[in-house]
Amino acid sequence: MPDPALPLDQTPSGTDAPGHVIVLHRWSDRYAHYARYLDHSTHQVSYITTERALTHLPLDAAAGVELVDSTENAKAVREAVDRLTERCGPPTRIAALQETDLDLASVLRDELSLPGPGAEELQPVRDKLLMARRLAAHAVPAPATAAAPDHAAVARFAAEHGWPLLVKPRRGTASAHVTRLDDPQALAAYTFPADTEMIVQPWVPDRILHVDGVFDGHDLGFWRASRYVSTCLEFTAGEVLGSVEIDDATALDRIGALSARAARALLGRPSVFHLELFESASGDLTVLELGARPGGAEVPFIWREVHGVDLMAAAFAHQTGTPDPTPAAPGAGGRIGGWLLVPPSAPTPCRVRTVTQPAHGPAYARSLPHHGQLMTGGGYEHAGARFRFAGRSSAQVEEDLLRTARETALECTPLDTQAPARLVLVGCGNPPYRAYALAALAGRVETALVQPAPPQWQRPHIGDRFRAADTSDADAVTAAVADLLATTNGPGAVLTWDETLLATTAEVARRLNLPHLGPSAVRGCRDKLTTRQILEAAGTPSARFRHVHDRQEAITAAGDLGLPVVVKPRGLAGSIGVTLARTPDEAGRAFDRATTSAFPGIDRLAGAIVEEYLTGPEISVDCAVEGDRVHLLNVARKRLGFSPHFEEVGHLVAPWREEPWAYDVEFVVKAAHAALNLRTGITHSELRLTPSGPRVVEVNGRLGGDFIPLLGHLATGVDQVAAAADLALGRTPDVSPRQERCAEVRFVYPAHDGVVSELEVSAAAAVPGITHAIALAPPGTTLRLPPHGIVPRLAALIATGDTPEECGTALDAAERAVRHRLAPLHP
Secondary structure (H helix, E strand, O other): OOOOOOOOOEOOOOOEOOOEEEEEOOOOOOOOOHHHHOOOOOOEEEEEEOHHHOOOOOHHHOOEEEEOOOOOOHHHHHHHHHHHHHHHOOOOEEEEOOHHHHHHHHHHHHHHOOOOOOHHHHHHHHOHHHHHHHHHHOOOOOOOOEEOOOHHHHHHHHHHHOOOEEEEEOOOOOOOOOEEEOOHHHHHHOOOOOOOOEEEEEOOOOEEEEEEEEEOOOOEEEEEEEEEEOOHHHHHOOOOEEEEEOOOHHHHHHHHHHHHHHHHHHOOOOEEEEEEEEEOOOOOEEEEEEEOOOOOOOHHHHHHHHHOOOHHHHHHHHHHOOOOOOOOOOOOOOOEEEEEEEOOOOOOOEEEEEEEOOOOOOOOEEEOOOOOOEEOOOOHHHOOEEEEEEEOOHHHHHHHHHHHHHHOEEEEEEOOOOOOOEEEEEOOOOHHHHHHHHHHHHOOOEEEEEEOOOOOOOHHHHOOOEEEOOOOOHHHHHHHHHHHHOOOOOOEEEEOOOHHHHHHHHHHHHHHOOOOOOHHHHHHHHOHHHHHHHHHHHOOOOOOEEEEOOHHHHHHHHHHHOOOEEEEEOOOOOOOOOEEEOOHHHHHHHHHHHHHOOEOOEOOOOOEEEEEOOOOOEEEEEEEEEOOEEEEEEEEEEEEEOOOEOEEEEEEEOOOOOOOOHHHHHHHHHHHHHHOOOOEEEEEEEEEEEOOEEEEEEEEOOOOOOOHHHHHHHHHOOOHHHHHHHHHOOOOOOOOOOOOOEEEEEEEOOOOOEEEEEEEOHHHHOOOOEEEEEEOOOOOOEEOOOOOOOOOOOEEEEEEEOOHHHHHHHHHHHHHHOEEEEEOOOO
16 A cells, blocks of 8 residues: 555655656535645646536646546546546545545556555545444444345345344445335335445444544544434435534544444544534444445535634545644534425426525534526435534534525426427527528427516517526526426426527536536636636647736737737627737737727627737638537538738638648647537637637637528538537437538628618528528618728628538629618717
């Protein structure tokens, strides 16, 4: 076994090197404060986690983050370890603080010859049959336990020990698959779970205690004992679960003595522990099981908030070889803690209808599911309403807990996966650009809408399924979306294709437990500085850049990078404020433009970005992303105009798989998605095909604009709007191309600034090969050409053909057929 005392900054081979700690993490609440446990600026700390669990990780300080569908997926976790090793060097430690991750972490330590608990050392606290044998060998009282491979083995056990009895997994958590059998008839009807080793024990009707604390390798350090209110098994059947710390000194003396014996029998080194005991009516104690990890449910929070001790910090220290910060014993006059979990009224998956809790309740902290939230289970953290209590005595805390239990209810409705699905669209965009998308969405799924103003052109597609809300307010949008979903029993989803609403929608989806890009992934796309930093750290081909805060910094950065350069805002859209600067003076003026430009609904971020000018054709790539699978749907060749600005004047979608750059583009796009942790939905990436290969300009976590999804549908037969709906509903989208044609959009611009007085596109619509001719500027619209106006377009013309030349011929004719008149702008 590797030396557990090996210093963190020393590799197993004995050479000094910066520490690289890989953390397996699965909580979405703040159970652990990793940045407090280890200096992320001194050590490289990287994380393997899920999208749902990113919320409270110190992402800005992390050396790397790898997402997996589950931290129980051993293959995916090993591949993530390999990627982090390639990026940050071999790990010197692996840490895992959640019970379900202990086994894989121990196996990885063995495979990599790393210090810390290995698989063999963990066996006595993970294998309940081995645990029972070890306790018996040390004369520690514990229930009789036997392997239960089949009905006959259980029957033999019952003949010796009587009925009722429990069958449970040999390795398991949170009472999953634990079943009480009362008689031979119940045994005959029982079906053993597939691929799970089971054990059998007598049913013990005694009260259950849990003891949490730190074992120093010889004796108990800081520890607390609690009595459960109901049991974990009853909780799985729909009862509340809670516990209250014990303040009876006599009982604590007995509990401490047995707990120390159990810890010595099962733990071979210093460890945090969670021990469960049976307590008979006469006070006799029997060991149920012991885990070498912090207790679950609200135990870590109670310890931090009531007792000032972080059990997670102690467990992290034991696994990483850093000093254990836990005090040896509690201070005088400590308070009593307690916690309560209230489950939903219906089995998961279910949707929350109402949440009732005591007015001015006694809990000092609570975590309640949102109205309309989809509840899918997944451990005590996601099991229902959570409450924490503190008081002067066990009796007071128990009274508060029981009152809260009586007055709290989560009224839920089971999810009917066969019922019609409902998708709530947040914002709808400009009707000329998004009317096709709303029509396609409504043809696919029952569609609802949240936006500030009452619906107008959207009404035929949504009926009365509408709620008004300030779409910049995540609380208001959450309430509106939840209200729309709470009136249906079927699957629900939330979606936006509005760049300005991505962050709000991501937060709503997180709160309601719905599939969507996570908030951190959205931030990585929305802030172009963050995009550049993440891509640079991952080694993904992008542009060299500088973040600047004034004109002189912009000029200096332009000189460092080499002129010409591109100067752009950090977070706007539609190429607004993006300028090519060929001289130092132009770089200064471009900085002013970047920092003063505006896009409706998007706040400006501090400073601007100066980046090297990437030469070569510009393309966009639309992808459907489900987990670690990135499907490239189509490539659009971008048409740019109004130099030195980057106005997008058209797009061509055409076959691309046989292009010489196709393989490299696919590789770079997938690498960018992995680096930015994009795992759910439709994305729109922009790249330059430079002489040195494809390089990323930006990645957007939404449907492309400018009719590009419609072009893709016309060219390939793949409906990106339908795919976006399927992904939002957690379904696998149909992304198989049905054809290979060309589709192109060309935008018609005025020759000069002016006010539109007349616009007619019907003659353009009649041109052969034109599928759509869309007026974009109704009479009275003021149009100012770049850089003074935002997309000052008169019309959009869309053509299809077998070749790009066919599209171009049709578009030339249609553009000549567009009729318009402009009135001069008033001074």
